[in-house]
Amino acid sequence: MDRPIAYDKLAREDRFVRMRARRVVELKLEQGLPPFPDLASRESIKERVHGIMVGELQAMEGAGRTVYDFPDAPWEFAMDMARQVWDESRHVEIYIRLLEHLDGYVGEFPETTILWRCACAEDAAARVAGVNRGLEGLACDVFNQLVHIARKIGDPILEHAVDFVLADEITHVRMGSKWLNALTEGDPERRKRAIEFQESIDERFNLGGMRREGEHEDVPISIATEARRLAGFTEEEIARLIKTTQRSSVY
Amino acid sequence: MVQRLAGHFSVEESAKRIRHYRYAEERMMRVMGGWIALTPELGAKLLFGRHVWDCAQHADLWGKRLPELRAPAQVSEPPNDAFVRFMDLVESPEGFGQTPQRLVGIYGVLKPHLLATYEHHLAHANQVYEPPTRRILQRVIEDERRHIAAGRAILTHLLRDDGARRRAHAWEERLHALLAEAGGVSGDGLSHLAVPEIPPDAADVAGDLVELEKPVGQWPLPPDLEAALATHALSLARGNLAAVAEDLAPEFRSAGEEFYRSALATGFERHAVVGAAKIGSHRQIKLRLESRQGAVVLLSRWAQRDGRWRVVEAEVVRTEPA
Ligand SMILES: [Fe+2]
Ligand SMILES: [Fe+2]
Numbered sequence: 203m204d205r206p207i208a209y210d211k212l213a214r215e216d217r218f219v220r221m222r223a224r225r226v227v228e229l230k231l232e233q234g235l236p237p238f239p240d241l242a243s244r245e246s247i248k249e250r251v252h253g254i255m256v257g258e259l260q261a262m263e264g265a266g267r268t269v270y271d272f273p274d275a276p277w278e279f280a281m282d283m284a285r286q287v288w289d290e291s292r293h294v295e296i297y298i299r300l301l302e303h304l305d306g307y308v309g310e311f312p313e314t315t316i317l318w319r320c321a322c323a324e325d326a327a328a329r330v331a332g333v334n335r336g337l338e339g340l341a342c343d344v345f346n347q348l349v350h351i352a353r354k355i356g357d358p359i360l361e362h363a364v365d366f367v368l369a370d371e372i373t374h375v376r377m378g379s380k381w382l383n384a385l386t387e388g389d390p391e392r393r394k395r396a397i398e399f400q401e402s403i404d405e406r407f408n409l410g411g412m413r414r415e416g417e418h419e420d421v422p423i424s425i426a427t428e429a430r431r432l433a434g435f436t437e438e439e440i441a442r443l444i445k446t447t448q449r450s451s452v453y
Numbered sequence: 454m455v456q457r458l459a460g461h462f463s464v465e466e467s468a469k470r471i472r473h474y475r476y477a478e479e480r481m482m483r484v485m486g487g488w489i490a491l492t493p494e495l496g497a498k499l500l501f502g503r504h505v506w507d508c509a510q511h512a513d514l515w516g517k518r519l520p521e522l523r524a525p526a527q528v529s530e531p532p533n534d535a536f537v538r539f540m541d542l543v544e545s546p547e548g549f550g551q552t553p554q555r556l557v558g559i560y561g562v563l564k565p566h567l568l569a570t571y572e573h574h575l576a577h578a579n580q581v582y583e584p585p586t587r588r589i590l591q592r593v594i595e596d597e598r599r600h601i602a603a604g605r606a607i608l609t610h611l612l613r614d615d616g617a618r619r620r621a622h623a624w625e626e627r628l629h630a631l632l633a634e635a636g637g638v639s640g641d642g643l644s645h646l647a648v649p650e651i652p653p654d655a656a657d658v659a660g661d662l663v664e665l666e667k668p669v670g671q672w673p674l675p676p677d678l679e680a681a682l683a684t685h686a687l688s689l690a691r692g693n694l695a696a697v698a699e700d701l702a703p704e705f706r707s708a709g710e711e712f713y714r715s716a717l718a719t720g721f722e723r724h725a726v727v728g729a730a731k732i733g734s735h736r737q738i739k740l741r742l743e744s745r746q747g748a749v750v751l752l753s754r755w756a757q758r759d760g761r762w763r764v765v766e767a768e769v770v771r772t773e774p775a
Contacts, residue, residue, distance in 0.1 A: 203487050203491075203547050207490065211491060212490050213492055213493035213498075213549055215495060218728065219730035219737045219752065229735060230733055233734060233735070259498075262502045264490075266490060267487060267489075269483055269505060273483060277513075280509065281509055284505050284508075284509035287486060288502065290502065291499050291502030294502070307673070309728050309729070310730060310731060311732075312737060318490075
């Protein structure tokens with residue numbers, strides 16, 4: 203197998219419809235719809251859950267590639283990534299079941315692959331910085347908000363399941379912080395590149411102003427300050443993220 | 454009872470065997486991790502996802518046992534070059550359509566062989582001074598049984614026709630021949646060991662079988678779109694371009710006619726909707742068209758124009774030779 207594989211090798215059953223994220227946004231704006239599903243209706247929650255389900259799928263695939271792509275990295279690194287594969291496989295199942303719970307089906311909305319592209323970084327340190335800290339940090343934001351909304355609309359199934367996923371994601375962010383440090387020890391240049399990669403991902407996943415500091419009901423994606431603290435982000439990092447979301451362009 | 458102290462393996466031999474087991478487990482775990490992204494079928498994809506962690510734990514348990522046997526920790530060592538070639542062959546099927554070969558290599562050949570070897574080792578490991586090894590063997594045996602049962606269930610599900618079953622069988626034979634040449638994972642000729650009976654319906658297997666791809670009987674589509682699609686698919690199957698053109702939105706008419714003319718060079722015998730996604734009020738429809746030459750998967754976007762569903766965009770997403 204190639205190390206790493208070309209990003210377009212990502213394999214799907216026919217029931218998945220893959221599209222560029224930009225195109226999906228364009229088609230929604232043309233119809234006068236918000237570019238990303240808000241959490242205002244059951245239908246939009248279902249669309250959000252579908253997006254998360256394919257994100258979990260790509261997270262599992264990305265962690266699996268990391269197990270394969272870096273045979274010379276420390277053994278404990280491979281162990282953490284293998285554990286993450288298992289966690290993500292459960293997350294996929296959870297979101298498939300939640301989708302059914304919301305009367306949805308696999309393939310009901312298009313799949314975009316920006317997340318998977320990030321998981322194709324060639325350096326292990328960049329990959330854990332980008333995926334475990336950047337993307338899984340975003341997952342903490344999204345899941346924390348979803349737990350809150352589920353509690354508010356009185357859906358304990360959604361609330362409990364997502365809360366367990368959130369606990370796992372916090373663990374994955376911690377793994378990311380641990381390995382970003384360990385893999386770049388004594389190599390400040392490599393560390394700098396990895397962090398820059400993470401910041402480029404943070405920037406991209408501010409989603410043009412969708413992610414913001416604010417109340418769960420008021421902003422499309424709220425920043426989970428407390429969960430991020432638990433996950434090992436420093437106060438400085440959280441403050442910097444909030445600042446970057448304020449200057450992201452809005453669609 | 455002095456015979457209770459009789460043993461089969463020296464400390465050094467034990468450590469060497471364990472390094473060989475670790476080689477197989479570690480390499481298997483990495484290969485399965487790498488395959489997840491390359492495997493389209495959700496059931497198989499998630500099966501690999503479930504088992505990567507178990508295999509990693511097996512490799513780790515073996516690796517941690519090594520220093521207790523006067524050997525460096527976490528070292529993998531293949532028994533010989535032939536076993537490396539065997540693992541290379543197990544790893545080689547990475548194509549979109551090669552999931553059955555991937556499953557056969559792991560669940561049809563490697564894991565059954567590991568299970569038989571572990572059982573054989575357990576039967577011969579001394580009960581007085583080798584319990585640390587025995588405990589690990591008991592754990593890995595239990596996992597391997599579960600994995601094999603789950604893998605077989607997915608494989609049976611995927612091997613739907615005789616041709617696929619024949620190809621899978623031929624692949625299995627090739628792998629068995631190389632495994633025999635290597636003398637098995639321990640390199641000492643134990644590749645012939647009989648695989649223990651494994652009940653297919655063990656209760657704990659269910660947790661590994663998240664999803665078996667089910668044929669979708671009816672897509673939840675608006676009835677008028679459903680009707681439009683049925684007519685459209687029939688026109689496509691018959692190669693009736695004039696009728697297909699009627700389904701195109703005005704803004705897509707000329708580009709669409711051009712597209713369908715080249716996509717429909719041959720007629721099709723079978724057609725089915727295989728995917729249906731929503732973007733607001735639009736629908737992305739995947740149609741699979743099959744002929745003796747092979748299959749084409751078309752993706753077309755449908756939207757309402759003048760009270761009728763019309764195609765506003767279309768592309769070929771995949772072609773398969775027969
Ligand atoms: Fe996850
Ligand atoms: Fe995660």
